[in-house]
Each structure stands twice: as structure tokens, then as C-alpha cells.
Amino acid sequence: MIVFDQVQKSYQVGGRAIPALHPTDMTIETGEVFGIVGHSGAGKSTLVRLINLLEPPTGGRILIDGEDVVGYNPAQLRAFRRKVGMIFQHFNLLSSKTVADNIAFPMKLAGIYSKAEIRDRVDELLARVSLTDHANKYPSQLSGGQKQRVGIARALACRPTILLCDEATSALDPQTTQSVLKLLADINRELGLTIVLITHEMDVVRRVCDRVAVMDAGEVVEMGPVSDVFLHPKHPTTRDFVFESENIDGQELQEDLQKANGRILRLTFKGESTYQPLLGSVARQSGVDFSILSGRIDHIKDTPYGQLTLSLVGGDLDLAMQAFDAADVHVEVVR
Amino acid sequence: MEGLLSNVDWAEIGFASWDTLVMVGLSLAFSVLIGLPIGVLLFLTGKRQLLEQPVAYAVLSFVVNVLRSVPFIILLIVMIPFTVMLIGTSLGVAGAIPPLVAGGAPFFARLVETSLREVDRGIIEATQAMGATVRQIIFGALLPEALPGIIAGITVTAITLVSYAAMSGVIGGGGLGDLAIRFGYQRFQTDVMVITVALLVIFVQVLQMVGDRLVLYFSRK
Numbered sequence: 001m002i003v004f005d006q007v008q009k010s011y012q013v014g015g016r017a018i019p020a021l022h023p024t025d026m027t028i029e030t031g032e033v034f035g036i037v038g039h040s041g042a043g044k045s046t047l048v049r050l051i052n053l054l055e056p057p058t059g060g061r062i063l064i065d066g067e068d069v070v071g072y073n074p075a076q077l078r079a080f081r082r083k084v085g086m087i088f089q090h091f092n093l094l095s096s097k098t099v100a101d102n103i104a105f106p107m108k109l110a111g112i113y114s115k116a117e118i119r120d121r122v123d124e125l126l127a128r129v130s131l132t133d134h135a136n137k138y139p140s141q142l143s144g145g146q147k148q149r150v151g152i153a154r155a156l157a158c159r160p161t162i163l164l165c166d167e168a169t170s171a172l173d174p175q176t177t178q179s180v181l182k183l184l185a186d187i188n189r190e191l192g193l194t195i196v197l198i199t200h201e202m203d204v205v206r207r208v209c210d211r212v213a214v215m216d217a218g219e220v221v222e223m224g225p226v227s228d229v230f231l232h233p234k235h236p237t238t239r240d241f242v243f244e245s246e247n248i249d250g251q252e253l254q255e256d257l258q259k260a261n262g263r264i265l266r267l268t269f270k271g272e273s274t275y276q277p278l279l280g281s282v283a284r285q286s287g288v289d290f291s292i293l294s295g296r297i298d299h300i301k302d303t304p305y306g307q308l309t310l311s312l313v314g315g316d317l318d319l320a321m322q323a324f325d326a327a328d329v330h331v332e333v334v335r
Numbered sequence: 336m337e338g339l340l341s342n343v344d345w346a347e348i349g350f351a352s353w354d355t356l357v358m359v360g361l362s363l364a365f366s367v368l369i370g371l372p373i374g375v376l377l378f379l380t381g382k383r384q385l386l387e388q389p390v391a392y393a394v395l396s397f398v399v400n401v402l403r404s405v406p407f408i409i410l411l412i413v414m415i416p417f418t419v420m421l422i423g424t425s426l427g428v429a430g431a432i433p434p435l436v437a438g439g440a441p442f443f444a445r446l447v448e449t450s451l452r453e454v455d456r457g458i459i460e461a462t463q464a465m466g467a468t469v470r471q472i473i474f475g476a477l478l479p480e481a482l483p484g485i486i487a488g489i490t491v492t493a494i495t496l497v498s499y500a501a502m503s504g505v506i507g508g509g510g511l512g513d514l515a516i517r518f519g520y521q522r523f524q525t526d527v528m529v530i531t532v533a534l535l536v537i538f539v540q541v542l543q544m545v546g547d548r549l550v551l552y553f554s555r556k
Contacts, residue, residue, distance in 0.1 A: 052464055074468075081466035092461035095555045096479040106465040109475060138555040158465075 002028040002051060002162065002194070007060035009046050020046045022219045023060060028196060028211075030065075030161075033188050035205040035226070036198040037241055038215030044198040047215065048164050051196060052084040053077060064162075082110055085155030089167035091147040093139040099150050100126065100135040106157045125153040129183065145176035152183060156191075163187070165197040169204055181208050185301075202245035206230055206300050214238045227300050231268050231307060231330070246296060253294070257334065260293055262313035268330040269306040279308075282323045287315030309334065342524040347514065352534055354428050355510035358500040359538075362432050363493050366439030370492070371485075373399070373440065374447025375473060381448070385459070385469055402441040407499050410438055411506050431500065431508035438499050443492040450484025451477055483554045490546025494539050501535060511535055 004026040010017040021043045028034045038044040049055040050062060053069060061068050069080055093102050103122045107113045113121070126132045129149035139147055148168060155163055165184065169177040185208050188195050199205060205212050205226060212230075213223040216237040222229055233239045243250050257264055269276075274297065283290060290310045297306040312320065324331050377395055380388040405413070414434040418425040421433055454477055462476040478485070501512030511531045519528025 054460060054464060078466035078468065081464055084464070086461065086464040088457055088461060090455075090457055092455065092457035094458060094476060094480060096482060096553070105462075105475070109462075109465050109467045109471050140555055164464075 001030050001063075001065055002026075002196070003061075003063040004050075005061040005063065007050060007057050007062055009043075009050060009055060010058050017058075019218050021050070021057075024220055026213065026220065026223070028194060030194050031188070031192045032210040033185070033195040033197060033208050035209035035212040036196065036215060037200065037202060037205050037212060038198075038237075039200060042215040043218040044215050045166065046218075048166055048196060048198050051162070051164060052081050052086060082106065082158045083160050084162045084164060085158070085160035086164040086166065087148065087151040087155050087168045089170045091139070091144075091151045091171075093147060093150055093154070095139055098136050098138055099131060099142070102139065102150055103153045103157055106154060110158055121157060125156060128156075129153045143176075144172050145180060148172065148176075148180050149183065152180075152187070156187070160193065162194045162196065165195065165199075167199060168197065170199065170201070177204070178207075184208055202230070202241040206245065206298070208301060210301070214241065227270060227303065227305065230300055231270070231305065232332070248294075256293060257309075260291070260311040262311045263317060264293070264309065264311050264334040265324075266332040266334050267306075267308045267310065267324060268332070269308075270328075270330070271303055271305075273328050274304040274306045276327060278324070278327050278329065279310075282320050282327075283315075285323060286317070286320040288312045288317060288320050289314050340526045340530070342518065342522075342526050343530055348511075348527075348530060348534070351509070351511045351514040351531070355497070355500055355512070355535075355538070358428050358431050358435060358503070358508070358510050359493060359496045362435035362439055362496050362500070363489070365432070365436040366443050366492055366496065367489060369436065370440040370443030371447055373444035375451065375477075377444060377448040378451040378477075379469075379473075381452075385472065399441040399444055402437060403445070407434075407438050407502055408505065410434055411503055411508075415506070426507045426509075428509045430506075431503040431510070434503065435496055435499050439492050439496050442495060443488055446488030446491060447481075447485055450481045450488055453484055454480045483550045486546060486549045486553060490542060490550075493542050493546070497535060497539055497542070 004024050006023045006025060007021065008019070008023045009021040010019040024047070036044045036047055046055055050057050053072070057070060062070050064080070072080060094105065097105065100122050103125050104118050107118045107121060123132070126135055129152055131146060131149055131153070134142065134146065139150065142150065169180050172180060181204060184195060184197070187193055197204070197209065209226050211224060212226050213220045214229065214235060214237055215221065216235070221235040222233070222238045229238060230242060233242045279290065282288070290312050293309040293311055295306070295308040297304070299305070321331060373395065377392065377399070378384060379386040380392040380395065402410070411434045414437055415425045418430055418433040422429050424430045458476055458480055459472060462472050467475065500508070500510055501515065504510065504512030504514070504516045507513065511534055515528050515531040518524045519531060
């Protein structure tokens with residue numbers, strides 16, 4: 001478990017302290033995939049680097065499994081860092097080392113593994129990231145997705161309990177992004193590793209994260225389970241991110257809604273209710289007519305969800321609302 | 336042909352070439368030995384680097400700059416008392432080595448600093464995140480990653496030392512430069528001058544070619 005207790009970070013620029021992270025409380029549970037989303041400059045990069053103390057905080061406590069790591073001496077810090085893997089947007093592989101040597105590198109640095117142990121572990125990791133055939137290539141001979149796989153294998157070498165991902169898919173094309181995210185999800189499930197992932201793409205959060213924190217101007221403005229934050233965003237920044245990921249133009253949406261007649265509702269189906277043929281039966285029972293203004297059916301991690309914006313005209317509106325409620329559908333009255 | 340190169344004593348040219356080789360070889364070895372750690376220190380103590388030390392950097396940088404800004408011909412003369420103290424003579428091949436190193440080491444140190452700065456900061460960060468010590472970062476990541484740049488730096492330094500070594504002929508340093516000055520310049524033997532210059536050109540060409548090959552071999556980018 002990672003606990004931030006009033007952690008803050010500021011930089012000294014020309015004698016003045018410029019805050020990069022305002023005092024923040026945050027808890028990341030063991031074994032979860034925690035997303036941190038924000039625009040560039042929002043402080044998410046700083047936040048993730050505070051966890052392995054690449055950036056020392058200027059205030060507050062960081063507790064990893066109950067232990068305050070901020071006061072660690074250099075030797076303790078190095079031992080701690082071996083238990084925290086990290087992958088990067090631009091991979092940061094050593095160009096002078098082969099794929100196998102890159103993966104072996106953290107184990108060699110640790111100085112506690114025998115040659116045979118290192119060889120076996122490298123073989124195992126190469127197989128896990130499906131790069132066994134590329135063991136003796138140099139990073140420059142690999143594609144972006146392959147490089148990130150090497151990065152992941154390298155990060156896992158010393159069997160860490162936490163994996164930090166710094167915009168790990170931002171330099172990859174959509175298809176490669178998907179395969180890297182799937183690999184991360186598999187690792188999380190099979191190894192029980194805690195993953196902290198920062199990104200500016202809400203889509204990445206939707207696919208792999210359990211919980212998410214939204215950052216804006218050095219502050220966490222919203223935090224919670226992905227389905228809550230994603231389906232019912234409260235803060236304007238969160239809303240921007242959600243709209244952006246769904247290709248919704250906020251302005252256009254407002255104009256569309258103004259043209260529609262009657263009562264406008266936003267229905268959110270989650271899990272099983274997504275598959276129920278609900279709209280037709282509610283319309284028959286209550287006698288309301290509906291037209292669909294916008295809609296989307298997708299998955300949040302493994303949970304299917306649907307979100308429909310409807311305008312309802314005529315019939316018994318109260319009865320319709322009750323029926324939606326009874327079917328476990330979240331109803332939000334837009335107008 | 337006999338008449339054209341009548342002044343050229345090939346045995347003398349052979350000895351002089353060997354002397355130049357020895358001067359350049361030894362002074363290059365010492366320049367690298369001394370310049371490399373200085374270059375690494377310059378890099379590490381620099382702004383926003385691993386061991387940021389503004390005072391140490393300023394002092395080191397100042398010494399390097401002073402040695403680099405003194406024209407080599409002056410450095411040759413200024414160094415004479417030190418050379419005599421160190422080696423016992425300021426003449427010949429041995430006497431030329433200390434001023435050559437004084438000129439070559441700071442030059443190479445700057446080149447090392449520059450090539451280390453070109454290593455992606457992300458690689459240093461990644462290595463730090465693995466729990467590496469500063470020493471491990473230097474020897475495990477920085478130097479291997481900067482190796483092609485450092486080899487290119489050694490090549491440039493070697494070529495600079497060839498011309499410095501030739502210059503040392505002025506204060507009696509031996510080698511091809513000495514030959515060119517004593518015979519080609521002072522005795523107006525143009526043919527000797529031409530031959531020595533041609534040999535120096537070939538020497539530089541070979542150095543550059545070998546250097547380029549090595550850089551290519553060690554570049555994995």
C-alpha cells in the first residue's frame with residue numbers, strides 16, 4: 001500500500017518556491033492498477049517520481065507498506081528502489097546493451113544474484129514479454145512496442161512489488177498501445193503487482209485502471225473508482241478528459257440538447273443491466289416516446305457499460321423513472 | 336627523382352616518424368588517463384547533474400579553460416621549468432610529453448564532458464530508479480552510452496596532438512616537426528619539408544579513419 005500524507009513538492013526558481021504538487025493525501029491499495037490522469041504540466045510526472053523518490057518531497061510523509069521512505073539513507077533508498085520497477089514514455093533502454101543485457105542490468109546492479117540466476121530470470125522474462133528471439137538484438141533494431149516490452153521485462157527483473165508507468169504508451173500507435181496495456185493488465189493479475197500509471201489519455205485509464213486520480217495544476221481534483229469518475233465526472237477537468245476520450249464536442253452536445261423536445265435524461269447502464277432490453281419495455285409500460293440523442297456502449301476494464309442520452313415525450317414520466325431505478329440503471333436528469 | 340629529393344635522408348625521416356608516433360602515442364595515453372576523470376568530474380559537478388557542485392565545477396572549469404586558452408606554442412615555453420623538474424630535460428621526445436599532455440588532457444576533458452551531456456537524461460533516471468549507486472551509473476550506464484562520443488573525442492585529441500607534437504620541434508622536441516624546422520625551414524630544404532608534411536597528412540588520415548571505424552563499430556543507435 002502506498003500512502004501519501006500531505007505530500008508536497010515545490011521547486012526553487014530564482015529564490016522563489018514554485019509549487020509542483022500541493023499538499024496531497026492519497027492511498028493506493030496493494031494489487032490495484034491506479035491511474036493518474038492530467039494534462040502535461042499538471043504535476044503527474046512529479047507525483048509518480050515522488051513514489052520512488054527520484055524527486056524528494058519538500059513536505060509530508062510517503063508510507064510504503066507502513067514505512068516512511070522519505071527518511072531513508074542512501075543504502076536503504078537503493079534497496080527500496082529495487083522493489084519499485086519503472087517504465088518510461090521513451091523506454092530509456094541502454095543503446096549500448098543487447099535486449100538480454102538490458103533486462104539483466106538491474107539484477108547486475110543489485111549485486112545479489114548469481115550469473116545462473118540472472119540468466120534464468122532473463123530467459124523467463126524474455127518469454128513472458130514474447131521477445132525470446134530478440135535476446136541478442138540491440139534496442140535500435142526493435143520497434144516501439146518491442147522496446148517497451150524490454151522496458152517492462154527490465155522493470156520486473158528484481159521482482160518488484162510496485163510498477164510505475166510514466167506515459168508508457170504515449171509514444172506508441174493505438175494497436176501497440178493495446179497490446180502493451182494488455183501485458184500490463186496480465187502482469188497485474190498474475191503477479192499481484194501494484195501498478196501506478198500516469199497518462200494523458202482517459203482511454204488508457206478506462207482499459208486497465210481500477211481507480212483514478214485526476215490532476216490539474218498540481219492538485220488532485222477528483223479521485224475514485226474508474227467507473228464512478230468516468231461515468232459521472234464532477235470536476236470540469238475530468239469532464240474534459242471524458243469528453244475528449246469519447247470524441248464529444250461539449251459545445252456541439254449542448255446545441256444538440258437545446259434542439260431536443262421534452263425531458264432529457266442520461267441513463268448509465270453498468271454490468272449485467274447493459275444487456276437488458278430495457279428501453280422498449282419501459283416505453284410500453286409508461287407510454288413515453290423516446291428518441292436517442294447520443295449513446296455509447298463500451299467496457300471499463302472488464303465491466304461492460306452503456307450510456308444513453310434520451311429525450312422523453314408524453315406518457316407517464318414518473319413511472320418510467322421508477323422502472324429505470326428498479327432495473328438498477330443510473331438516471332441523471334439533464335433537463 | 337634523385338635530384339628532386341636529394342636532401343632527404345630516409346633513415347632520418349624514419350627515426351623522426353617513429354619519434355612522432357611515440358610522442359603522440361604516449362601523450363595521447365596520458366591525456367586520456369588524466370582527461371577522462373576530469374571530464375567525468377566536470378559533467379557530474381555541472382548544473383542539475385548527479386553531484387552538482389557549483390564551486391568545484393567553477394574551479395575545474397577555470398583550470399581547463401586557462402590551459403586551453405594559452406596558445407600551445409606559449410604553453411610549450413611556459414612548461415619548460417616544470418618539464419625539467421618532472422623529467423630532467425625539456426628536450427627530445429621525453430621533454431615534449433609533459434607540455435603535450437598539458438595541452439591534450441584539458442582539451443579531451445571538455446570533449447568527454449560534452450559527450451556525457453549527450454547521453455539521454457532518461458537513461459540516467461532509469462538507472463537511478465533501479466537503485467544504482469553514482470559509481471554504477473557512471474561505469475554501468477554513462478560511460479558505455481557515451482563510448483562512441485568518447486572515441487570520437489580520442490580521435491580529435493590524437494589529431495590535435497599530432498600538430499602539437501610537430502610544433503614542439505620549435506623548442507627541440509624531436510620528431511617530424513623538428514625535422515621540418517631544422518632542415519625544411521632553417522636550411523631551406525623544401526623537399527624535406529614536403530615529405531614531412533606529407534607524412535603528417537597520412538598520419539592524420541589514418542588516425543581519422545581508424546577513429547571513424549571504431550565509432551561506427553561501437554554505435555548501436
